[in-house]
Amino acid sequence: MNAPIVRSLLENDLYKFTMWQALLHHQPGAMAEYAFVCRNTPAFALADLKAEVEAELDHLCSLQFAADELDYLRGLRFIKSDFVDFLSVFHFQRRFVTVSTEGETLRIVARGPLVHVMGFEIFVLYIVNTLYHRRLGDSEAVLAEARQRLQAKIDVIKAADAELRDEAEFPFVLFDFGLRRRHSAQWHDEVLAALTRELPHYLRGTSNVHLARRYGITPIGTMAHEYLQAYQAFGSRLRDFQKSALEGWVQEYRGDLGTALTDVIGMDAFLADFDLYFAKLFDGLRHDSGDPVAWGEKAIAHYQKLRIDPRTKRLVFSDGLNPQKALALYRHFHGRIHTSFGIGTDLTNDTPQRALNIVMKLTHCNGQPVAKLSDAPGKTLCEDQTFLAYLRQVFSHTAS
Template sequence: MNTRPPIVQSLLENDLYKFTMWQALLHSHPGAQAEYAFVCRNTPAYPLAELKQDIEAELDALCSLNFSRDELDYLRGLRFIKSDFVDFLSLFRFQRHFISVTTEGDTLKIEAKGPLVHVMGFEIFVLYIVNELYFRRLPTGDDILAEARRRLQDKIRLLQQHKTELAAGDAEPFIFFDFGLRRRYSGAWQEEVVGTLLESVPEHFRGTSNVHLARKFGTTPIGTMAHEYLQAYQSFGFRLRDFQKAALEGWVQEYRGDLGIALTDVVGMNAFLDDFDLYFAKLFDGLRHDSGDPVAWGEKVLDHYQRLRIDPASKRLVFSDGLNIPRAIELYRHFRGRIGTSFGIGTDLTNDTPHKALNIVMKITSCNGQPVAKLSDSPGKTLCDDQTFLAYLRQVFNHPHPTGPGEPS
C-alpha cells in the first residue's frame, strides 16, 4: 500500500502564467469550453500506461484541494492579480469528472474537457505528477541525487568563473530564472535547486515560475502568457487572420502595462511580427522566444524594433526554449549591450540527472467545439489532430510546411 503523501500539496504550486492567463480568460471569455490532451514526445524507459492507477489516485487527491487563506492573501498581494479573481479562486475546486486517464496499449492518454476556466489549470499538475511517478520507478539511490547535485554545482561554478564578465559592467548583468516545474525530477529536488541557486548566485538567479516556491523563498514569481492563451483566441469569433492581434489587445486591456512580455511563436515568428505593429511594440516590454533558432529570432526582433524607430535597448528578449547555462551565456554575449535579455531554464535545472528526462506536454487541442493549433518554428512542436485546420492555418499565415521529423504530414 502506498503511504506517501500526495504529490500535489498546494494549488499554489503552479506556474505563474497559469494564473495570469486564467484571470484574463475568466474576465474575457468565462463561458468558453476547451479540451486538453497529454502527449509524450520521446520514448520513456518503460510504458507510461503502467502509471495509470497511480495517476488516478493523484488526480483524486488534487481534486480534493482548495486554496488556503494564506495562499489567497499572497496572490492578492501581487499587483496584477485582481480581487474578483482571488474571490473566484477562494471558491474553486478541480472537478474530477472533467479529466480522464485511459490507456491504448502502452500509450498513456490523459484528456481534460470542460469549461476553459476549469480545465486549463490541470496542465502543470498533470505534468509534474506524471514526472514524479515515472522517476520513482527508476533507480532512486543516493548516487542519483549525488550526481544531480554535482551537476548543479558545475553550473554554479561556471557562473562564478565568469562572474566579472556576466556582471557586464555598463550593460545589464546575466539574469536567469527557473522554468522547470512541469518537467522536474521531483518536488523536493526542485525546491533544493531553487534554494541552492538563490544562496549561491543571487546576482544572476532572480526567481522561479513556481508560485509556491516563490512565496516560500521570498523571491519573484515569473511568467506572463503561454501558447494556449493565444490559441484559444482562434475560436473566439474573430477573423482567423486577426486572432493574434485580438489576443494581444485582450492582454493589454487586462493588465494595463503589467506583464508586458508577449509570446511570439504560435503561428511562426514572421506572422507574429506582421501583427506586432508600432502600437503593440510600444505597449509590450519585450518578447519571449520558444521555438526556432534563438539568434536568428533575436536579430529579427532587433530589426523590427529599429524599423519601427524604437530603441531596442528599452526592450527585453526572454529566451526559454530548451536552454542550459552555457547556451544562455552564449546568447547573453551575443545580444549584450544591444537589448535586454533574460533566460528561463527548465529541464536542465530541475531534471539534470543520470536518467533521461521525459519530453511531455499537455496542450489545448480544441476550444468552443473547433480545433486550435500552434504552428511551431521548431520541427516536432506542432500539435493538432485536425490536419484540415492545420493546413488552413498554414495557408492563412503563409507558414511553410515543416521538413523536420515529428511534424504532421
C-alpha cells in the same frame, strides 16, 4: 507510503494564473479540451502509471487554496480581487479529467469549461514526471550525480562573475522555469535553495508560485501558447486572432506583464501583427522555438524598423536552455537589447535517468480545433490536419 505529489494549488506556474484571470474576465463561457502527449520514448510504458495518476488526480481535486495562499496572490499587483474571490471557492472537478491507456500509451484528457480545465496542465505534467522517476528509482546515487551536475552549472556562471557582476545596464538575468518537468518536489526545492544561495546576483525569480513565496523571490510568467491559441476560436477572423489576443492582454493588464510570446504561428507571422501599437505597449518578447540567434536578430530588426530603440526592450529566452547557451546568447546580444533566461529541465531534471519530454496542450476550444505552428520541427501541435493546412495557408506558414 509516499506523500501526495501536489503539495498546494499554489504550486503552479505563474502564467497559468495570469492567463486564467484574463480568460475568466474576457471568455468565462469558453469550453476547451487539453491532451497529454509524450514526445520521446520513455524507459517503460507510461500506461503502467495509470492507477497512480488516477489516485494523484483524486488528491488534486480534493484541494482548495488556503487563506494565506490567497493573501499572497492578492498581494501581487496585477492579480485582481475578484479573481482571488473566484479562487477562494474553486476546486478542480474530477469529472473534467480522464485517464486511459492505448497499448503502452498513457492518455490524459481534460475537457470542460476553459476556466475549470486549463489549470490541470502543470499538475498533470509534474505528477507524471514524479511517478515516472519514482518508478525508475530515486536512489541516493541518482541524486548525488544530480547535485554534481547542478554544481557544475552554478560554477559555469560563477566563472563568468568578473564579466557579469558589475554590469548594471544590461545584467545577466536567470529564472527557474523547471516546474513542469522536474524530477521531484524535493529536488526542485534543493535546486532553488542552491541557486538562491550561490547565485543571488543572477537568479531573479521562478515560475513556481509556491516556491517563489517560500524563498521570497519574484514569481515569473506572462502568457503561454494556449492563451493565443484559444483566440483562434473566439470569433474574430482567424487572420486577426493574434491581434485580438494581444489586445485582450493589454486591456486586462494595462502595462503589467508585458512580455509577448511569439511562436504560436511562427516569428514572421507574429511580427506581421506586432505593429507599432503593440511594440510600444509590450516590454518585450519571449522565445520558445527555432534558432534563438536568428529570432533575436529578427526582433531587433523589427524594433529598429519601427524606430524603437531595442535597448529599451527585452528578449526572454526559454527554449531548451542551459547555462552555457544562456551565457552565449547574453554575450551575443549584450548592449543591443536586454535579455533574460528561463532555464527549465536542465536545472530541475538533469539526472542519470532518462527525462521525459511531455506536454499537455490545448487541442480544441469552443468545439473547434486550435493549433500551434512552431518554428521548430516536431513542436507543431494539432489533431485536425484540415485546420492545420488552413492555418498555414492563412498565415503563409511552411510546414515544420
